[in-house]
Amino acid sequence: xxxxxxxxxxxxxxxxxxxxxxxxxxxxxxxxxxxxxxxxxxxxxxxxxxxxxxxxxxxxxxxxxxxxxxxxxxxxxxxxxxxxxxxxxxxxxxxxxxxxxxxxxxxxxxxxxxxxxxxxxxxxxxxxxxxxxxxxxxxxxxxxxxxxxxxxxxxxxxxxxxxxxxxxxxxxxxxxxxxxxxxxxxxxxxxxxxxxxxxxxxxxxxxxxxxxxxxxxxxxxxxxxxxxxxxxxxxxxxxxxxxxxxxxxxxxxxxxxxxxxxxxxxxxxxxxxxxxxxxxxxxxxxxxxxxxxxxxxxxxxxxxxxxxxxxxxxxxxxxxxxxxxxxxxxxxxxxxxxxxxxxxxxxxxxxxxxxxxxxxxxxxxxxxxxxxxxxxxxxxxxxxxxxxxxxxxxxxxxxxxxxxxxxxxxxxxxxxxxxxxxxxxxxxxxxxxxx
Amino acid sequence: xxxxxxxxxxxxxxxxxxxxxxxxxxxxxxxxxxxxxxxxxxxxxxxxxxxxxxxxxxxxxxxxxxxxxxxxxxxxxxxxxxxxxxxxxxxxxxxxxxxxxxxxxxxxxxxxxxxxxxxxxxxxxxxxxxxxxxxxxxxxxxxxxxxxxxxxxxxxxxxxxxxxxxxxxxxxxxxxxxxxxxxxxxxxxxxxxxxxxxxxxxxxxxxxxxxxxxxxxxxxxxxxxxxxxxxxxxxxxxxxxxxxxxxxxxxxxxxxxxxxxxxxxxxxxxxxxxxxxxxxxxxxxxxxxxxxxxxxxxxxxxxxxxxxxxxxxxxxxxxxxxxxxxxxxxxxxxxxxxxxxxxxxxxxxxxxxxxxxxxxxxxxxxxxxxxxxxxxxxxxxxxxxxxxxxxxxxxxxxxxxxxxxxxxxxxxxxxxxxxxxxxxxxxxxxxxxxx
Numbered sequence: 001x002x003x004x005x006x007x008x009x010x011x012x013x014x015x016x017x018x019x020x021x022x023x024x025x026x027x028x029x030x031x032x033x034x035x036x037x038x039x040x041x042x043x044x045x046x047x048x049x050x051x052x053x054x055x056x057x058x059x060x061x062x063x064x065x066x067x068x069x070x071x072x073x074x075x076x077x078x079x080x081x082x083x084x085x086x087x088x089x090x091x092x093x094x095x096x097x098x099x100x101x102x103x104x105x106x107x108x109x110x111x112x113x114x115x116x117x118x119x120x121x122x123x124x125x126x127x128x129x130x131x132x133x134x135x136x137x138x139x140x141x142x143x144x145x146x147x148x149x150x151x152x153x154x155x156x157x158x159x160x161x162x163x164x165x166x167x168x169x170x171x172x173x174x175x176x177x178x179x180x181x182x183x184x185x186x187x188x189x190x191x192x193x194x195x196x197x198x199x200x201x202x203x204x205x206x207x208x209x210x211x212x213x214x215x216x217x218x219x220x221x222x223x224x225x226x227x228x229x230x231x232x233x234x235x236x237x238x239x240x241x242x243x244x245x246x247x248x249x250x251x252x253x254x255x256x257x258x259x260x261x262x263x264x265x266x267x268x269x270x271x272x273x274x275x276x277x278x279x280x281x282x283x284x285x286x287x288x289x290x291x292x293x294x295x296x297x298x299x300x301x302x303x304x305x306x307x308x309x310x311x312x313x314x315x316x317x318x319x320x321x322x323x324x325x326x327x328x329x330x331x332x333x334x335x336x337x338x339x340x341x342x343x344x345x346x347x348x349x350x351x352x353x354x355x356x357x358x359x360x361x362x363x364x365x366x367x368x369x370x371x372x373x374x375x376x377x378x379x380x381x382x383x384x385x386x387x388x389x390x391x392x393x394x395x396x397x398x399x400x401x402x403x404x405x406x407x408x409x410x411x412x413x414x415x416x417x418x419x420x421x422x423x424x425x426x427x428x429x430x431x432x433x434x435x
Numbered sequence: 436x437x438x439x440x441x442x443x444x445x446x447x448x449x450x451x452x453x454x455x456x457x458x459x460x461x462x463x464x465x466x467x468x469x470x471x472x473x474x475x476x477x478x479x480x481x482x483x484x485x486x487x488x489x490x491x492x493x494x495x496x497x498x499x500x501x502x503x504x505x506x507x508x509x510x511x512x513x514x515x516x517x518x519x520x521x522x523x524x525x526x527x528x529x530x531x532x533x534x535x536x537x538x539x540x541x542x543x544x545x546x547x548x549x550x551x552x553x554x555x556x557x558x559x560x561x562x563x564x565x566x567x568x569x570x571x572x573x574x575x576x577x578x579x580x581x582x583x584x585x586x587x588x589x590x591x592x593x594x595x596x597x598x599x600x601x602x603x604x605x606x607x608x609x610x611x612x613x614x615x616x617x618x619x620x621x622x623x624x625x626x627x628x629x630x631x632x633x634x635x636x637x638x639x640x641x642x643x644x645x646x647x648x649x650x651x652x653x654x655x656x657x658x659x660x661x662x663x664x665x666x667x668x669x670x671x672x673x674x675x676x677x678x679x680x681x682x683x684x685x686x687x688x689x690x691x692x693x694x695x696x697x698x699x700x701x702x703x704x705x706x707x708x709x710x711x712x713x714x715x716x717x718x719x720x721x722x723x724x725x726x727x728x729x730x731x732x733x734x735x736x737x738x739x740x741x742x743x744x745x746x747x748x749x750x751x752x753x754x755x756x757x758x759x760x761x762x763x764x765x766x767x768x769x770x771x772x773x774x775x776x777x778x779x780x781x782x783x784x785x786x787x788x789x790x791x792x793x794x795x796x797x798x799x800x801x802x803x804x805x806x807x808x809x810x811x812x813x814x815x816x817x818x819x820x821x822x823x824x825x826x827x828x829x830x831x832x833x834x835x836x837x838x839x840x841x842x843x844x845x846x847x848x849x850x851x852x853x854x855x856x857x858x859x860x861x862x863x864x865x866x867x868x869x870x
Contacts, residue, residue: 086833086834088834088850089834089846089847089849089850090843090846091787091788091842093785106837119833122829122830122833125829126833129829300774300778300780300781301776301777302780303777303780303781303782303785305781329773329850329851331830339735339777341736342735342736342738342774345735345736345737346735346740346741347738350528350738353526393854394560394564394869395520395557395766398554398561399520399521399523402521407526408525408526411525411526412524416523416764416765418853419828434829
């Protein structure tokens with residue numbers, strides 16, 4: 001479905017090269033007030049001032065004029081649950097109740113491929129409506145759900161990461177696999193989908209509570225056999241979860257020690273939450289290069305606690321940011337950045353708006369080791385793009401009357417923005433925001 | 436402009452009688468699946484099952500069918516800053532920086548009546564778009580701004596409360612009044628607007644930092660002369676604010692002691708924030724019947740801290756909930772309830788969805804001593820109404836497919852909802868949601 005035609009997108013282009021701590025760090029980003037991208041065959045071919053791009057383009061090249069909107073790399077969501085589209089906004093208590101009361105029952109329905117196919121459509125519509133062009137998802141424990149997930153991604157031409165949730169205990173019987181079946185199913189799915197077009201397979205043990213030692217061992221073997229795959233799991237989200245994990249794995253030095261002992265850590269390992277970390281766990285994360293994934297709306301919604309960004313980054317650990325739908329309450333990375341900002345504010349860690357937008361684009365791409373492909377508007381990368389309108393609602397338009405800088409505009413988008421601010425989403429060069 | 440015609444609103448009516456802590460407390464609310472209101476002359480004349488209301492209504496009465504939407508009393512916002520519509524989402528640090536860097540410069544513009552008139556239109560549009568039919572606002576220190584505020588409310592037929600901000604120090608000279616001029620101006624405005632139609636005047640010393648003792652004394656005299664007026668101010672929002680207040684008023688036992696000593700406390704006194712309260716302050720609040728106003732989005736945005744609802748209510752103090760735009764980040768009471776829920780979750784104070792919607796309607800009306808007029812669908816009260824659609828966006832519609840109870844639906848509205856969920860807003864019986 002990819003649009004192979006050459007085209008020029010004209011608008012206010014913004015892309016990052018490194019962590020920007022403020023507008024004076026000019027080397028960390030490129031912003032062009034009348035900028036343009038030349039797109040061809042799903043790739044960005046050139047970026048620069050519109051006048052230059054237009055002069056160099058073939059005669060008659062289509063020009064899509066997005067002025068005065070901003071053109072950024074598409075948002076990347078590094079932690080989301082595909083089977084939880086109908087769990088979002090469930091009035092549950094904290095993590096373990098929420099899993100038992102709402103999440104597991106919803107995931108059970110994904111045994112039915114037709115259900116999974118139907119939810120996949122709504123799920124991808126929601127991502128694209130919010131300008132998210134890549135996400136990393138937990139599917140359900142049913143291989144069906146992984147097929148539904150990647151089939152729909154393929155139809156839309158999206159670079160999506162995900163995998164079958166491995167879980168063999170402490171959950172309804174019909175959701176549980178076994179150590180061996182989870183290994184076999186994951187391996188078969190991995191061989192079917194990993195690097196199949198834009199798909200990337202992620203080895204996905206849910207978390208220590210729902211995996212036996214045998215299953216975590218199987219996950220570790222799979223990762224060793226396929227070191228180019230990602231692995232994702234959860235850690236240190238909630239005090240009861242931690243206590244129960246320590247009971248289940250009494251020999252581990254700490255929660256992270258469980259994952260470490262089965263060889264699950266490394267630079268392609270994504271650890272969701274990382275709220276209640278011990279000093280030694282931070283040390284192990286740095287040594288292994290594992291990534292800490294911050295899920296702001298979820299952490300507030302479930303009352304889990306406050307992610308210590310500066311402490312974690314200060315310990316030399318890469319961080320990513322994510323929605324965590326359906327524990328998270330919104331598909332929008334703008335809403336996610338807003339609540340992330342607020343969580344950091346409560347800890348006196350004020351995040352600059354340039355840093356926010358870096359995080360949701362290049363920062364997340366870098367955390368996924370995919371910054372050569374996505375999260376940037378650099379020539380040669382995939383044309384996954386979001387177009388943002390900071391005047392999308394009346395209160396925003398009123399506020400924009402007094403806004404003078406790019407940083408203020410980004411902050412307005414983050415603070416008041418939602419899917420209405422997404423004027424267009426491009427996947428591999430094709431406009432595809434749902435109507 | 437009020438629509439004097441008789442009409443019937445048909446829909447799923449929900450109104451509260453007392454604090455509901457759950458769906459089993461049936462005496463605390465009335466919910467009718469096929470309900471109706473009979474409206475005439477801006478008032479609710481009758482409420483009941485549609486069949487009964489229709490049978491009793493005069494032949495040919497207009498029927499507005501809002502099914503399957505919910506019909507609730509209009510939302511009430513108990514703390515908002517009219518001159519901060521263009522301050523919202525400013526990237527400032529904490530409270531005192533935010534005031535100096537963004538807020539005071541914006542408020543200075545309200546010396547110009549034309550500016551105030553123009554902003555008033557956007558301000559009221561935003562309220563009505565979000566289903567808010569009554570708000571309690573700080574105007575700027577310029578009497579002009581109070582006229583602009585109440586004139587626009589009058590044009591729209593709204594019950595609005597507000598007053599001139601009294602501030603005679605620690606702010607730009609052009610924003611400062613004097614103790615005497617603030618008394619004179621407030622008194623003149625009070626005589627002009629209080630009980631003029633639906634307007635209610637609120638004596639409004641900003642907070643102790645920007646008022647000299649002489650000015651707080653003047654505010655106290657004004658309240659004594661007009662005990663039927665409300666008084667509003669701020670307290671215990673931020674540690675630096677508290678420390679500076681203690682320096683300015685070294686003789687006071689605590690922050691609240693400042694206000695107490697000038698006679699500013701009582702059951703019509705609205706105290707914004709109340710985050711960092713001492714035990715003795717809680718005691719004084721209960722003794723005087725003063726109201727604590729929770730401003731969730733603002734408290735997170737400025738990193739002020741976590742409002743202790745159960746501690747404050749447990750001390751016998753009435754609470755209200757509010758947006759606090761522009762320190763707050765959204766005009767929507769739905770967004771406000773969502774962030775309020777999250778702040779309470781962080782403190783293990785989980786709020787039931789029925790409690791949330793009680794709070795934003797009858798609870799706030801009761802905190803304002805206005806529950807005989809607004810915040811309810813009871814016959815004899817003003818027909819200020821909001822109509823809510825829980826399927827307003829695709830992710831909400833997808834979630835609604837699995838929702839079975841009213842409580843779950845309310846929670847979805849609170850968690851994912853925004854102005855798009857407001858299908859209609861009625862002020863004194865007239866439909867008036869901006870296009």
